Amino acid sequence: MMGFGLQELVALFVLLMPYFLATVALVPSVARSKGRSGIEWFLVALFVTPILALIALARMPDLPMD
Secondary structure, X not given: OOOOOHHHHHHHHHHHHHHHHHHHXXXXXXXXXXXXOHHHHHHHHHXXXXXXXXXXHHHOXXXXXX
């Protein structure tokens, strides 16, 4: 039976971590540009997925800036 060894899992983690961190960092920026809380959307991106958070933000209307 073929499976993943520890080396493969570590390599996968190392390859995917920059993508994850970049998209999680992008979410608060997009949220602030739409007049929403960057910290709240950062937490949403951590607990859901950054891609779903970005899609949700893209579908929301911009709030008026004060």
